[in-house]
Amino acid sequence: MNSVPAPLAGVRIADFTIHAAGPFCTHLLSQLGAECIKIESRTRPDAFRKPHAVYGRMSAATFDQVSANKLSVRLNLKQPEAVALAKRIVALSDIAAESFRPDVMKRLGLGFNALRLIKHNLVMLSLSSCGQTGPDSHFAGYAPLFGAGWVG
DSSP states (O other), X not given: OOOOOOTTTTOEEEEEOOTTHHHHHHHHHHHTTOEEEXXXXXXXXXXXXXXXXXXXXXXOHHHHHHHTTEEEEEEOTTSHHHHHHHHHHHHTOSXXXXXXXXXXXXXXXXXXXXXXXXOTTOEEEEOOTTOSSSTTTTOOOOHHHHHOOOOO
């Protein structure tokens, strides 16, 4: 039987995403064969690890669904040693994915300019509810906001 390699086999992702859209995105990439390393805060774990009554779940099943196929490490990214470890993971990765408000990664010392110094050909995926620039970019957003249509 001939097996065809997965389209993203050999691609590694440093996954800093949280909540819904970002983890689902990296989950899809892992389904296509990418090795995905979820990096989350030890002090502020992904909110999907908790029950979400808004989704009708009183257990944390959602986290398991979007984290299947992923490796995982918990780091307190407010500590210099943890940032150094995160940078080592990024140096071994092809893609870094994040879904914070704009500038959060930069404040942590993990912004695109800092990361491309350690991995010059890094691809950065940044997902935020109101864009990376512009007058509303500072607003945080959650799943219902991504699905809302704009009427103007």
